[in-house]
Amino acid sequence: MNRINKISFFVLVAIVALFCDSCKPDEVDPPPPTIGDLEGINYSPTPYELPRLIDFPPMLIPEDNPMTQEGVQLGRMLFFDPILSIDSSMSCSSCHLAEKAFADGQRFSRGVQGGITDRSSMAIMNVGFKRHGLFWDGRSATLEDQALLPVEDEIELHEDWPNVVEKFKRHPDYPTKFRAAFGITDKSEITKELAGKAIAQFERTMIVGAGSRYYEIFVLNEDLPSDEEQNGFLMFTDGARGSLPDAQCFHCHAAPLFTDRDFRNNGLDSVADVADFKDYGRGRVTNFANDNGKFAAPTLWNIELTAPYMHDGRFQTLEEVIDHYASGGHWSPNRDPLMDSISLDAEQKAELVSFLKTLTDTSFINNPDFQSPF
Numbered sequence: 001m002n003r004i005n006k007i008s009f010f011v012l013v014a015i016v017a018l019f020c021d022s023c024k025p026d027e028v029d030p031p032p033p034t035i036g037d038l039e040g041i042n043y044s045p046t047p048y049e050l051p052r053l054i055d056f057p058p059m060l061i062p063e064d065n066p067m068t069q070e071g072v073q074l075g076r077m078l079f080f081d082p083i084l085s086i087d088s089s090m091s092c093s094s095c096h097l098a099e100k101a102f103a104d105g106q107r108f109s110r111g112v113q114g115g116i117t118d119r120s121s122m123a124i125m126n127v128g129f130k131r132h133g134l135f136w137d138g139r140s141a142t143l144e145d146q147a148l149l150p151v152e153d154e155i156e157l158h159e160d161w162p163n164v165v166e167k168f169k170r171h172p173d174y175p176t177k178f179r180a181a182f183g184i185t186d187k188s189e190i191t192k193e194l195a196g197k198a199i200a201q202f203e204r205t206m207i208v209g210a211g212s213r214y215y216e217i218f219v220l221n222e223d224l225p226s227d228e229e230q231n232g233f234l235m236f237t238d239g240a241r242g243s244l245p246d247a248q249c250f251h252c253h254a255a256p257l258f259t260d261r262d263f264r265n266n267g268l269d270s271v272a273d274v275a276d277f278k279d280y281g282r283g284r285v286t287n288f289a290n291d292n293g294k295f296a297a298p299t300l301w302n303i304e305l306t307a308p309y310m311h312d313g314r315f316q317t318l319e320e321v322i323d324h325y326a327s328g329g330h331w332s333p334n335r336d337p338l339m340d341s342i343s344l345d346a347e348q349k350a351e352l353v354s355f356l357k358t359l360t361d362t363s364f365i366n367n368p369d370f371q372s373p374f
Helices: 005-024 067-079 161-170 174-182 191-206 213-220 227-237 280-288 318-327 346-359
Strands: none
Touching: 067 174, 067 191, 067 213, 161 191, 174 191, 213 227, 213 346, 227 346, 318 346
């Protein structure tokens, strides 16, 4: 092939290659990720009206988490769903049983992999009225924050929130439920914060008291107390009437919430120095030494159902609790100044227990809205 023919050949090959290349179909870019996959689902949240009990303070609802029926129902599902735990074997409700006023009746709770907590499970009642923090030590400022912590606690549910969120996204129902509650447009918008908001909404509905004998007698005046209940009431509130002593309970457990929502050292342990407490309690949160050994004063609503008592469940009966307070408790440098020995005979202690039992509200523990939806 001569030189001219070689050049013509290569030019022809180049032209053909260019022509063939131009004939290739356009390459198709991969489709963009689907967004707005929940937009077709109606979002029309229904406001949830909390019951208002006589004398109860108003419950403060965060502006960024208004109460809705859809939010409450989602929170109820999450509260009872073991999907929050590492092996889907336990839920929030595992340590908060309805029949125990949402405590668990154990001195210490057993976690998802057999570990034991170092404090007793707190009952969940009227928690929406808390003002100084949740848990025995008040380490969570809000219900929204409190709801998140048990999931990643190594003893309790021992899961990671990113894993839980992925489980929500894959779930056949939860994306729709999150859409209905919070208006998200895509399952990618599901977050642990939204889950915490939903659980907090559910917990705010758990208001106790209206179905109790106390409410019927001392608030609505629709019945009369027995002599034992009346004497117990007088000793509980202020005593000093006739021959009745003042049991001084009302200082920390005044109506209507039957808690002052504060933290106190109620003389459970005797230590020479506040640094010697085995459990620092509130002091671990505030880093203030004088708060060592202080714990939340729990509500006394349904106290008959929530044994054992105290943050470490050391007392099995109400009678043991009353004996402790009557003794004035053990001395320590920061023991609450209200702790003092009280002279109560056996009959008076029994009357005090009789009054405490008027705070039992079985309609609360049997409320179908607080039972598992599954």
